[in-house]
Amino acid sequence: xxxxxxxxxxxxxxxxxxxxxxxxxxxxxxxxxxxxxxxxxxxxxxxxxxxxxxxxxxxxxxxxxxxxxxxxxxxxxxxxxxxxxxxxxxxxxxxxxxxxxxxxxxxxxxxxxxxxxxxxxxxxxxxxxxxxxxxxxxxxxxxxxxxxxxxxxxxxxxxxxxxxxxxxxxxxxxxxxxxxxxxxxxxxxxxxxxxxxxxxxxxxxxxxxxxxxxxxxxxxxxxxxxx
Numbered sequence: 001x002x003x004x005x006x007x008x009x010x011x012x013x014x015x016x017x018x019x020x021x022x023x024x025x026x027x028x029x030x031x032x033x034x035x036x037x038x039x040x041x042x043x044x045x046x047x048x049x050x051x052x053x054x055x056x057x058x059x060x061x062x063x064x065x066x067x068x069x070x071x072x073x074x075x076x077x078x079x080x081x082x083x084x085x086x087x088x089x090x091x092x093x094x095x096x097x098x099x100x101x102x103x104x105x106x107x108x109x110x111x112x113x114x115x116x117x118x119x120x121x122x123x124x125x126x127x128x129x130x131x132x133x134x135x136x137x138x139x140x141x142x143x144x145x146x147x148x149x150x151x152x153x154x155x156x157x158x159x160x161x162x163x164x165x166x167x168x169x170x171x172x173x174x175x176x177x178x179x180x181x182x183x184x185x186x187x188x189x190x191x192x193x194x195x196x197x198x199x200x201x202x203x204x205x206x207x208x209x210x211x212x213x214x215x216x217x218x219x220x221x222x223x224x225x226x227x
Contacts, residue, residue: 014126016170017109020051022096023116025067027057033116036213040119048114051103053096056088064092070099075184082187094192097166098183101176110172112136117212118167124209131174131201137208138164151205154193163196163203168210175201 019041023034034050041048052067070076079098081091097113104111110127114120121142127134135151153160163169171179178200 011108012130012172013109014128014172015109016125016127017104017107017111019046019048019112019114019120020100020103021048021114021116021118022051022053022100024053024055024057027055030116037114037116037118037120040121041114044120044123046112046120046123048112048120051096051100051113054092054099056092064088064095067096067099070095073099073102075102078184080187082189086188086191090191091188093166094183094188094195097192097196098180101171101180104171104176105173105180108173110170112170113166113168114210115167115212117214118210119213120168120210122207122209124170127170127172128206129202129204130172131178132172133163133175133196133201133203134170135163135203135205136168136170136210137205138167139211139213140164141208142211147205147208149205151203153198153203161198162194164193165212166193166196167212169196 021034021037021041023037024030030053038048038050040046052069054067054070055065058065066076075098079095086094100111100113112124118136121137124134124136137147138152140152141147152164154162154164179196182200183195
């Protein structure tokens with residue numbers, strides 16, 4: 001008989017468990033960009049591994065390709081698509097981040113999420129912010145050589161509540177639980193960057209640790225505006 005004891009006790013370990021580079025397996029462009037990201041991690045001493053993304057770039061008549069790490073997850077059947085205007089790549093981007101949030105909860109440790117177009121500029125090892133997303137930097141911050149405790153927000157609408165792209169951030173289990181529960185409650189109703197809203201957790205920035213070096217996007221948007 002299994003006895004619960006250790007896992008019932010609340011604890012908070014700020015040390016980052018690992019860095020996960022989200023890439024579309026066997027997608028030439030994504031693989032090449034992810035390798036560039038991995039090389040940058042190796043260069044600065046950021047321990048990293050690949051995290052296979054959900055793939056919506058192929059024949060949608062056959063559906064979205066589920067990566068091996070998520071194929072047996074029960075939450076796959078819990079998620080429902082609410083906004084049918086989202087493109088398959090947008091849905092897959094959200095699912096890929098969602099799966100990493102679940103991994104963060106399972107590990108009960110902060111993790112760093114990097115999309116394939118990110119590069120690490122210096123190591124980020126400790127997530128010193130409970131129930132928060134730590135924004136690791138962007139090309140705009142590098143160009144201006146400026147950062148503040150409050151990171152730049154996306155300019156998709158007038159309220160500036162959403163993350164400025166999801167290419168590089170650290171997340172702790174508390175924030176991951178908030179985001180996962182929100183998606184389960186509301187369904188897949190918007191893109192990943194809009195799902196990560198100040199309504200659910202805080203965004204902080206402690207320096208420029210990473211930036212995005214865009215190539216041709218694997219998430220083409222069919223609409224000029226998002227809601």
